[in-house]
Every structure is written in C-alpha cells, then in structure tokens.
Amino acid sequence: MGVSHCYSSPILWAKTGSLHGYDIIDHSKLNPEIGSHEDFNELVDLINKNKMGIILDIVPNHMGICCKNKWWVDVLENGQASQYANFFDIDWKPIKKELSGKILVPVLHDHYGNLLANGEFKLNFYREKGKLKLLYFEHEFPINPSSYTMIMEHRINKLESALGYNHQNFLEYQSIITVFKNLPKTDETGFENTKERNREKEIAYKRLSELCKKNNSVAKFIEENLLDFRCHPDDILACRRVHEVLEDQAYRLAYWRVSSDIINYRRFFDVNALIGLRAENSSVFNETHSVILDLIEQKKIHGLRIDHPDGLLDPLSYFKNLQTEAGKRLGTNFDGSDEKHLSSEKLPFYVVAEKIVAPFEKLPQNWAIHGTIGYEFLNNVNNLFLDNKNSKKFSRIYHRFINKEIDFNELVIKCKKTIMRTALTSELSTLSNHLSQLSEKYYSARDYTLNSLREALTEIIACFPVYRTYISAEEKNNKDTDYIKWAVGLAKKRSMSTDPSIYDFIEKILLCEFETDKESEIYREILNFTMKFQQYTGPLMAKGLEDTSFYNYNRLICLNEVGGNPANFGISVNDFHNGNLNRLNATPHGLLATSTHDTKLSEDVRARICVLSEIPDIWQKKINKLSKINKSKKTKIDNSFIPDKNDEYLFYQVLIGIWTNEFSDNQKMGELTERIENYMIKAVREAKTHTSWININTQYENALCEFIRRVLNSPENHPFWKEFLSFHKDVTLRGFINSISQTTLKLTSPGVPDIYQGNELWKYNLVDPDNRNPVDFNKVQKLFKEIKPFLKRSNEDFSFLFPLESGKLKLFISSVLLNFRKKHPDLFKKGNYIPLEIKGAKSENLAAFARNFENETIITIVPRLVYHMISEEKPFPVGEEVWRDTKIILPDEYINLKLHDIFTGKSFTDFNKEIKIGSIINMLPISVLYSNSI
Structure with a gap:
C-alpha cells in the first residue's frame, strides 16, 4: 500500500488484560501479553525488511495501580519513607488531617465499616516470603512491617509455652519483633532513615521466612493468630484488631465514591486506577524512559507519540529533556535553550504530542516536538464538508425538535x-x-x-x-x-x-x-x-x-469531535487553506488524523453525517416523520416519554452514521443493536442529564434500550424502514464522496497522514470501545489483491471499484497516494502550498491546491457539498455537464505544465491559464495531477 510506518500503542508492561496499554505497571519490561523481546525484534526485522519504521506511543504522565506495580506497592508499604514516594504525584499533607502521611486508596465497593464487619478484609501470612498481606477480592495490599508486631505479639505467651522462653527459635522470633518495632517510621524521610528502613525490613522478612522453614510451629502460630483477625458482625474485638492494623498503614482504604471529594493523588482525569507520575523528577524520567531510549539508540523505533502531555507539570521542560536524551543516544548534540534547535529539522528524534489545540489556539512554538497527533486537521477537514450557510437553520430544527x-x-x-x-x-x-x-x-x-x-x-x-x-x-x-x-x-x-x-x-x-x-x-x-x-x-x-457537553448538544454530531467546537458549523475553502498554510509554517511534520482510538465517531461516519448539513429541509421532514412513527415505541414514566427528544435526535444520527446493508441479516442486526445500545448508554451517562456513571438510573436506561430494540426489530415492511432506508441510501451515496475527498486531502496536505487501523476501507465506528475492535485484515488483504493490478497502470474503466459499499474505492485512492508519497518524499516533506483560485458555477463545490518542490508539482482537486450533483444512476460528480464552466485559475508559473492524473494515468498538455474541471474530473470524482517539468 505504500505505508511508511507502523504506529503502535504502548508496548511496556501494562496491567493484566489491558486492551490499550495506557495503564503501564513496569517501565523496565515489555508487555508479556503482547510478546517477548525476541518477538519485538522479529517485528523490527520484518518492519526493516519492508523498509518501514515504528512510531511508538508512550505514557509519561501516569501509571496503572495494582499489586504488580512494584513502585506503587513499595509506597503503600513504606509511605513517605519509600524510595519511590516522590515518583508519584501524592499530597502527603492533604486538607483532611486524618490522611496526613497516608494515601487514600478508593477501591472498596461499599463503605469501609460495612466491609470490615462483614469480614471482606483478609490478612494472610506468606511464610515462604515472611510477609503479611491484606486481601480484598482481587486486590492485594502490603502491610507496613511496623504493624507486624500487632499480629506477631498476639497470644505470644502461647508460643512461649510451646517452645520455651529460652528456645533459640523463640528468641529469634522476639528479635525479629524488635527489628519491626524499631524500624524508622513511614514519615521519617531522610536518606539514612529510608535506607535503614529498607535494609532492616528486608533482612527481617528473610529471617522470618527462614525461621518458619526451620520451625513449622512458628508459621502455624502466626496463621492461627490471624484467625483472631477474621472479622464478623458479631465479633467486635476482631473488627477492632483489623481496624487497628489498617489504621497503622501508609494508606487508607475507602469506598470508591469518596474519591471525588478527598483523593490525595493526581489521577489521569478521574480514573482512580491511574496515578499521576512526576515526570519533572529526573529519577522518574530516567526510570520511565530507559527502555524507550534504548530502543531509540538501537534504532528499533523511529518516532514517539506522547500521550496526554497536558497532564505534565512542565511539558516544555519534558520535551527538551526527551530530545536531549534521545540526542545523546543518537550522537546528536541538542541544545533546547537555542531556538534554532527547536525547528523540526534540527530535532534529534521524531516526536508528536497528543495535545488538543482549540480552534483559535496555536501549539507552543518552543516545544521540542514536530507537532500534534492531528486533531486540528481532523476538525478543519470535517468542517470543509459542512454547508455553513445552513447553520442557523439547523439550530432551529434541532431546538424545535427537542423543544428547548x-x-x-x-x-x-x-x-x-x-x-x-x-x-x-x-x-x-x-x-x-x-x-x-x-x-x-x-x-x-x-x-x-x-x-x-x-x-x-x-x-x-x-x-x-x-x-x-x-x-x-x-x-x-x-x-x-x-x-x-x-x-x-x-x-x-x-x-x-x-x-x-x-x-x-x-x-x-x-x-x-x-x-x-x-x-x-x-x-x-x-x-x-x-x-x-x-x-x-x-x-x-x-x-x-x-465527555459531557458533547453528549448534551446533538445539533449535528459530526461536529462533536475531539478538538472541535460544535458551536461552529462549517468553514470556507479559504479557511481550510489557511489551516494548511499555518501547519506548513509551524509544524510541517505533525500528524494528520481523521480517525483515532479516541475519536467520538470514525471518519466515514462523520463524512456521512456531514451530508445532512446540505439538506436541512429534507432532514427536518424526515426526522419529524421518523419520530412520529416511533412515538408508540417509547416508554412513559412519571409523565415523561423515554428516551427524551434530545437522546432520540442523537439516536437517529447514530443510526444514519453506522447503518450498512449487511445489517439486514438477523445476526448482524443483533450485533448492531448491541453496539447502538452500548453507545447510547455511554452517551446518556456522559451527558449526566438522566443518568450517570456514579448514579445509574436503570429505569431510564432500560427504557432507552427497549426503544432502540423496538425500532430496530420493526418488521421489514414497517413504515420506519421504508422512510429510513430510502433516506439513508441518498445520504450514504454522498457520504462516499465526502470520504474519498477527505482521504485525498489528508494524503496530500502538509503533514504526515495517519491511517487508523481498518480505515483503509469504509469504517463505521462509534466511540470506544466500538472503535477498538479487532480489524478484519483478511478482508483488507483480499480486496487489496483485487485492486493491486490496477495500481500501476492507466485506467479508463473503474468498474473494478464497484459496488461502492465494498470500500475498494477508498482502498484504491489510499494505495495510489501512499505509493506516490513514497516515490516523491521531498515533494511532501519540503513542498510549498498554494491555494488555487476557482471560478464558475460550481466554484463553491470544489477545493484545490498545488504543492511544489524544485521541479515537481502536484495539484489536488476534490469536490465538496455534492448532494444535488449526484444520483443513484450517476454516483460520481464527473464530467462537463456537472461542472459546466467551473475552472481552476493557475498561477503564471504553472502555465503550460505537462500534467498527468496519478489515478487514471491520463495526460493533459493543453492548459493555458486555466483548468476546466469537467475535463479533469470525468472518471473519478477526485484528481491529483502531477508534473515534473516546471
């Protein structure tokens, strides 16, 4: 296909079962669930063999919390005296004084007191390690070694009687207790204290383990003691004993709901299981980046995506540190204080950041990175396919429908x-x-x-x-x-x-x-x-x-995208050009995204929904008719019909966005129903109007799902399907054109195009987890084999791309352009950008620009707002009868260029000052013209 790089999610050791890798628990190892170092080296060899590279996602902002995270466990065990205490962003002196010197751990499914009384906290002794641990369902917590005495001294007279007060094993037992008693406390943080505590506790653990091996009665005694620490509602003494032990820990277990009020560590958003790291601490930086820097030095990876840089205390310093260390590994001197070194050509290593930039905002120019991951382009290109003259009309339609x-x-x-x-x-x-x-x-x-x-x-x-x-x-x-x-x-x-x-x-x-x-x-x-x-x-x-307002404001949901502003409604072609020019000048090597694992809707869903912006009157009639047909499918509760009108409005857009003909099959329909139910439940919980993640309204959610099932399970001859399918067919046809125009722009605009897995074909996905499902690469390979013979020859018959529903059109366009980029790298890395003037009857329905480097030139031409320009009989907007007198006005230096269309192979040599669109776009709806003769 012409792919240059494999763009990978995090590969360091994440929590067991992680489906994304952003909950890393050990930065020193690769994730064993993905593969070994040998497996990774095999991948690298395969990548190198195919002359590709690897862009790797890394997570400097946070870590996953679990019992396999040795840093976290050490902090729980030793509090501020842990050698890793400063690795995490913990407030050891929070507002709540009872939490002073402790970490709140909000993992409990009920109130602490209830769980304590019901015996849900279980203290276990691991004799082979000489350690005590607290178990709570799947959670495992270390016990402060200073607390061991509470258990070891319990009924000690029994052990003395059994062994004898002068028995060597009993004396050793008492000696170990003395060590535990005299350990530096968890709030004694001096270097010597920390070193002493760490040394002495480990020796004591080992001594206790060896003692248990020598004398089974010692281990049995501790285990029998723990029976008195088994809580029961009727055993107040046992509850007090366990509570006393837990109060002596450097952590405080709490009901998960408590976290919103009193948590004292920085989280990734509000996710309790992801704790913030202090990447500004040089020790943290070195530990979390050691493997990554090794891979850079070994030239096994060729770029980095930095996850959530806005979580870092000081992103500016972080990026400078990263480039400095990468430079050292690569033998390049990087001076982050010198502005000349901050130009993308001077940076030692390719780095992009997951930074969300507002439409009016600019990326900080002193960051030592090549750009963002491309949400600015996503929103620019998305808005290009919206008819902005219908903004107010769409607002009226929406507000009338929801009645507010x-x-x-x-x-x-x-x-x-x-x-x-x-x-x-x-x-x-x-x-x-x-x-x-x-x-x-x-x-x-x-x-x-x-x-x-x-x-x-x-x-x-x-x-x-x-x-x-x-x-x-x-x-x-x-x-x-x-x-x-x-x-x-x-x-x-x-x-x-x-x-x-x-x-x-x-x-x-x-x-x-x-x-x-x-x-x-x-x-x-x-x-x-x-x-x-x-x-x-x-x-x-x-x-x-x-995560909240986007699910409350459903005027046109293709606008509710990461980095976007739903209050905006379309941009002009000039605005799109300005966005490309700004990127070329500021971050020419930043990524260009249209779908990612975080997008609310996939690129093809958005492209389809954009079509609605062209037909407000038709949409209004259709939405009102569909709502009227489905009114009887709602549930009435407390004088309100569920779902409410806002959620119903969202539902119809979602159905338009992801419906394909394959769902006519009963099994596929079942899968679709489940996907839409899952999406709508997530949407209404995020909206927090009728239900939420922390206060679930099962009555509303059940009625919503029932409505979805009643609508989708309507018989084939039901009026709903007649109205919906005919309308959907018209919208889908226009959506195809938007999609390939969008793809063409992404693959020729300034920047580095990013194709998210599966989007080589049409991909109709909703928000995660829907957009993170496995991709059917066998299908992609099969279709690629079908189009491959047509990639390197002139074509006049494009019937091999039909039916359009197959996705072969998108695959063909992508493959041709990616291979073209590979053959002409400097044109895209260094080429300028010239917006082209368009005149004529359909000038508003076209976007065109040229890019030039030395003697090479391309001209990109794509259609937009094509609803009234195509039909089922003529699905492409091609030919002079469509474009009439529409033409591109060429700059003087482009006059008499010898051009050929890279898709059709057709040559054009009779240009003077203008290009008649009907003569160029007469087979495929898009065109990329190339010349090497300027």
Missing part, C-alpha cells in the same frame, strides 16, 4: 461546573485551600474567605477558553497571559454578586505577578500553585467539554 434552546458556550460552562462539583471536586478543594493559604500572606487579601476564593476559582476555571496554559519558572508568554485574563474577565462579568477584587487577586497569583524575586520562597509557592492549577484545567476541560 441550548447555548453551547453556556452549556460548556455549566458542564465544567458539574464536573468540578462531582468527579474532580477533590482537586478543586486542594487548589482552593492552597489559594486561601496564599491569601493569608498578603494583608490586601486576608479577608477573602475560603468559600469566596473557591467560588471565584470555580468561575474562572469554568470560563477558561483553552485546555491549559504553560507558565513555568522558564516561561510566561503573552498568549498564556491573554488566556488567563480572558477567563478572569469573563468570570468577573458573570459573578455580579462577588467582590470583583477577588478576581484581580487570583489573576495576579496565576500570572505570578505578586512577587518579583524569583528566588524567594513565596514566589516559588505561588508558581507551584499556578502550575498545579494548570494541571487541573486540562482534565477539567476534557471532562466538561468532550
């Missing part, structure tokens, strides 16, 4: 506040408390109460226009200042009842303007607050915008 008006910007603020009040309230409490402490240091701010500071901080964060800013000890740029002032200004306007001076105070704190002495303790404290604030706004934006 939604202001999207207000919705986002509301949803962000919901997240701050629920899933991420603990982090907000910590920030508010820290801010209150800072206010006490200034007499002008000492009267601000904790509640007023929290309220103001909440409003500012809710109004924050971007995911985060990047102020650090090294950096504070004008854009960051502008975004903070924007948020503070809007928050101040919205909060008429709050003393406005409190917002001025917070603004000065966030901008670090209270202190000028950067070496002072107070400046460092303010900077620390600002940087922690920045780590919070990113996850808050993701949860509030992408």
Whole structure:
C-alpha cells in the first residue's frame, strides 16, 4: 500500500488484560501479553525488511495501580519513607488531617465499616516470603512491617509455652519483633532513615521466612493468630484488631465514591486506577524512559507519540529533556535553550504530542516536538464538508425538535461546573485551600474567605477558553497571559454578586505577578500553585467539554469531535487553506488524523453525517416523520416519554452514521443493536442529564434500550424502514464522496497522514470501545489483491471499484497516494502550498491546491457539498455537464505544465491559464495531477 510506518500503542508492561496499554505497571519490561523481546525484534526485522519504521506511543504522565506495580506497592508499604514516594504525584499533607502521611486508596465497593464487619478484609501470612498481606477480592495490599508486631505479639505467651522462653527459635522470633518495632517510621524521610528502613525490613522478612522453614510451629502460630483477625458482625474485638492494623498503614482504604471529594493523588482525569507520575523528577524520567531510549539508540523505533502531555507539570521542560536524551543516544548534540534547535529539522528524534489545540489556539512554538497527533486537521477537514450557510437553520430544527434552546458556550460552562462539583471536586478543594493559604500572606487579601476564593476559582476555571496554559519558572508568554485574563474577565462579568477584587487577586497569583524575586520562597509557592492549577484545567476541560457537553448538544454530531467546537458549523475553502498554510509554517511534520482510538465517531461516519448539513429541509421532514412513527415505541414514566427528544435526535444520527446493508441479516442486526445500545448508554451517562456513571438510573436506561430494540426489530415492511432506508441510501451515496475527498486531502496536505487501523476501507465506528475492535485484515488483504493490478497502470474503466459499499474505492485512492508519497518524499516533506483560485458555477463545490518542490508539482482537486450533483444512476460528480464552466485559475508559473492524473494515468498538455474541471474530473470524482517539468 505504500505505508511508511507502523504506529503502535504502548508496548511496556501494562496491567493484566489491558486492551490499550495506557495503564503501564513496569517501565523496565515489555508487555508479556503482547510478546517477548525476541518477538519485538522479529517485528523490527520484518518492519526493516519492508523498509518501514515504528512510531511508538508512550505514557509519561501516569501509571496503572495494582499489586504488580512494584513502585506503587513499595509506597503503600513504606509511605513517605519509600524510595519511590516522590515518583508519584501524592499530597502527603492533604486538607483532611486524618490522611496526613497516608494515601487514600478508593477501591472498596461499599463503605469501609460495612466491609470490615462483614469480614471482606483478609490478612494472610506468606511464610515462604515472611510477609503479611491484606486481601480484598482481587486486590492485594502490603502491610507496613511496623504493624507486624500487632499480629506477631498476639497470644505470644502461647508460643512461649510451646517452645520455651529460652528456645533459640523463640528468641529469634522476639528479635525479629524488635527489628519491626524499631524500624524508622513511614514519615521519617531522610536518606539514612529510608535506607535503614529498607535494609532492616528486608533482612527481617528473610529471617522470618527462614525461621518458619526451620520451625513449622512458628508459621502455624502466626496463621492461627490471624484467625483472631477474621472479622464478623458479631465479633467486635476482631473488627477492632483489623481496624487497628489498617489504621497503622501508609494508606487508607475507602469506598470508591469518596474519591471525588478527598483523593490525595493526581489521577489521569478521574480514573482512580491511574496515578499521576512526576515526570519533572529526573529519577522518574530516567526510570520511565530507559527502555524507550534504548530502543531509540538501537534504532528499533523511529518516532514517539506522547500521550496526554497536558497532564505534565512542565511539558516544555519534558520535551527538551526527551530530545536531549534521545540526542545523546543518537550522537546528536541538542541544545533546547537555542531556538534554532527547536525547528523540526534540527530535532534529534521524531516526536508528536497528543495535545488538543482549540480552534483559535496555536501549539507552543518552543516545544521540542514536530507537532500534534492531528486533531486540528481532523476538525478543519470535517468542517470543509459542512454547508455553513445552513447553520442557523439547523439550530432551529434541532431546538424545535427537542423543544428547548441550548447555548453551547453556556452549556460548556455549566458542564465544567458539574464536573468540578462531582468527579474532580477533590482537586478543586486542594487548589482552593492552597489559594486561601496564599491569601493569608498578603494583608490586601486576608479577608477573602475560603468559600469566596473557591467560588471565584470555580468561575474562572469554568470560563477558561483553552485546555491549559504553560507558565513555568522558564516561561510566561503573552498568549498564556491573554488566556488567563480572558477567563478572569469573563468570570468577573458573570459573578455580579462577588467582590470583583477577588478576581484581580487570583489573576495576579496565576500570572505570578505578586512577587518579583524569583528566588524567594513565596514566589516559588505561588508558581507551584499556578502550575498545579494548570494541571487541573486540562482534565477539567476534557471532562466538561468532550465527555459531557458533547453528549448534551446533538445539533449535528459530526461536529462533536475531539478538538472541535460544535458551536461552529462549517468553514470556507479559504479557511481550510489557511489551516494548511499555518501547519506548513509551524509544524510541517505533525500528524494528520481523521480517525483515532479516541475519536467520538470514525471518519466515514462523520463524512456521512456531514451530508445532512446540505439538506436541512429534507432532514427536518424526515426526522419529524421518523419520530412520529416511533412515538408508540417509547416508554412513559412519571409523565415523561423515554428516551427524551434530545437522546432520540442523537439516536437517529447514530443510526444514519453506522447503518450498512449487511445489517439486514438477523445476526448482524443483533450485533448492531448491541453496539447502538452500548453507545447510547455511554452517551446518556456522559451527558449526566438522566443518568450517570456514579448514579445509574436503570429505569431510564432500560427504557432507552427497549426503544432502540423496538425500532430496530420493526418488521421489514414497517413504515420506519421504508422512510429510513430510502433516506439513508441518498445520504450514504454522498457520504462516499465526502470520504474519498477527505482521504485525498489528508494524503496530500502538509503533514504526515495517519491511517487508523481498518480505515483503509469504509469504517463505521462509534466511540470506544466500538472503535477498538479487532480489524478484519483478511478482508483488507483480499480486496487489496483485487485492486493491486490496477495500481500501476492507466485506467479508463473503474468498474473494478464497484459496488461502492465494498470500500475498494477508498482502498484504491489510499494505495495510489501512499505509493506516490513514497516515490516523491521531498515533494511532501519540503513542498510549498498554494491555494488555487476557482471560478464558475460550481466554484463553491470544489477545493484545490498545488504543492511544489524544485521541479515537481502536484495539484489536488476534490469536490465538496455534492448532494444535488449526484444520483443513484450517476454516483460520481464527473464530467462537463456537472461542472459546466467551473475552472481552476493557475498561477503564471504553472502555465503550460505537462500534467498527468496519478489515478487514471491520463495526460493533459493543453492548459493555458486555466483548468476546466469537467475535463479533469470525468472518471473519478477526485484528481491529483502531477508534473515534473516546471
């Protein structure tokens, strides 16, 4: 196909059964569930044999929590005295004083007291290791060695009687107890204390293990003691014993619901099982990147995707460190402080970041990376296929259908506040408390109460226009200042009842303007607050915008995509060109994505739904008719029909987006029903209007699923299918054209195209886990064999691409363009970008640009907004009767070019100042013209 690189998800050791690899538990090993080092080397050899490379996804921000994560287990066992205590982003002095020196571990399925009384916590002794552990279902926790004495000294007189007070084994037993008693405490963190604790406890474990081997009665005695630590509702003493042991740990087990209020470690969003790493700590960086850097040095990988950089305390420094270390391994001197070294050509190693950039935002230019993973392009190209003149009409249709008006910007603020009040309230409490402490240091701010500071901080964060800013000890740029002032200004306007001076105070704190002495303790404290604030706004934006408001605002769901803004509705061709030019100038080697494992809808689903934007009147009639037909399929509960109109509106768009003719088969229909049910349940839980993940409304969810089943299980001759299928057929036909135009643009625009697995063909997927299912590569291979003979020859008959439903059209376009890119690398790596002027009757239905490097030129021409230009009889918008007088005006230097179409092989030599579209686009609906004669 012409593929250059294999783009892999994380390969380091993740939690058992992980389907994605983002929950790494050991950075020093490859994931054994994927394969061994030998297996990886075989893959590398195969990749090299095919002249390809590997782009690897890495996760510097967080780790998975489980009993196989030795760093995590060590911290649980030793608290602040652990050698890994500073590896994790843990607040050892949280607001809740009872948690001081402890980590909250919210894994319990019920309240702690209930589980304790019911005997769900089981203390076990592992005699072969000389260790005690606490078991709770699948969870396993270490026991602080200082706590061993509570169990070992219990009934010690019995052991003394059995062995004799002067028996060597009994004396050894007492000696081990003395060691455990005298260990440095978990809050004694000096280097010598930590070293002593680690040394002495390990020796004591070994001594206890050896003693148990010598004398079975010692092991049996400890095991019998543990019977008195088996809790039962009627055994209060046993409950007290176990509780006393657990209170002596460096962790506090808690009901999972507690985590939203008082958790004291940074998480990946609100996922309790993923703990934040302190990548700014050089030891953490070295440990988490050792294998990756080895692979770079061995030239076994050729690029990195950095997951969730916005979670890092200081992304700027992280990327510089990464490139510096990669440079050392590759023998390249990289100076991150020199701006000249930050140009993509000077960077030692190819790195892209999963950074979500708002439509009006720019990627920080001082990051030592080649660009993002491509969501900016995704949203630009998606909007190109929306008819923006119908924006207001679509809003009216949507609001009338759901019987209420939604202001999207207000919705986002509301949803962000919901997240701050629920899933991420603990982090907000910590920030508010820290801010209150800072206010006490200034007499002008000492009267601000904790509640007023929290309220103001909440409003500012809710109004924050971007995911985060990047102020650090090294950096504070004008854009960051502008975004903070924007948020503070809007928050101040919205909060008429709050003393406005409190917002001025917070603004000065966030901008670090209270202190000028950067070496002072107070400046460092303010900077620390600002940087922690920045780590919070990113996850808050993701949860509030992408994971909540996107599922509440269903005007046209192809717009509800990562990095997008559903309030926007289409862009002009000039806007699309500007996006490409900006990328060429700023990050010419960033990725171009249209589908990823994180997209809400796959590229072909979005391309199909985009068609609706062209036909608002038809859509309005159709949606109203479908709703009327299906009204009887709803369930009435408490005077409300379920699903509500907003969820029903979403359902019809989803069905339009993923329906294919294969679902006429009963088994396939069952699979489709399950997929849509799973998606809709996820959507309504994320929306948090009728149900949610933490407060499931089974009545609403059951009625919603029943509605879906009743609709999809309607007989073939039911009016619903007659209305839906005829409409779907028309939309699907136009969706094919949008899809191949989108694919052509991705493969010729500035940047590096990323094709997500399975999207070589049409792929109609919803949000994860639907978009992470195994790909039928046998089908892809079979179809590729069918089109392969046509890839290297001129074609005038394209019947081999039919039926269009097969996906061979997309596979053909992709294969031709990928192979072309491979043969002409400099044209795409170094080529310029020239938007081409279009004139004529169908000028609005076309996008065209040229790219040139030295004597090579390509001209890309794709159609858009083609609903009224094609039909079932004529599925491609081709020929002069369609395009009439539409033409491309060529720049002077392109006049008299000798061009040929890389898909058809047809040559064109009679151009003067213009290209008549009907003469070029007369077989396939898209064209890429090539010349090497400029």
